[in-house]
Amino acid sequence: MGLKGSCLCGEISYEIDSVDMPIVHCHCQTCLKAHAAPFASTAGVKRENFRWLKGASSISTFESSPGKLRHFCKCCGSQLVAERPAQAQRMA
Numbered sequence: 001m002g003l004k005g006s007c008l009c010g011e012i013s014y015e016i017d018s019v020d021m022p023i024v025h026c027h028c029q030t031c032l033k034a035h036a037a038p039f040a041s042t043a044g045v046k047r048e049n050f051r052w053l054k055g056a057s058s059i060s061t062f063e064s065s066p067g068k069l070r071h072f073c074k075c076c077g078s079q080l081v082a083e084r085p086a087q088a089q090r091m092a
Ligand SMILES: [Zn+2]
Pocket: 007, 008, 009, 010, 011, 012, 073, 074, 075, 076, 077, 078
């Protein structure tokens, strides 16, 4: 199952080839804050199945907890993906 996504302003877009792990609705404190929502729905994707299509230079990164990087658009502030580079090869 392939899927494309983009930020609110359209500056950044990405593509995934498959959803490799189940969709979860995360209620952790940093997801609530990062998404300004009562929970955040995320699915894990293996890194080799994920690629940025455009706008890579507009990505800003915030380390919301040690080792966890949240990537967002520096133009519109949309949350895009989070990853733990030191751990399993996955993006969420
Ligand atoms: Zn944007």
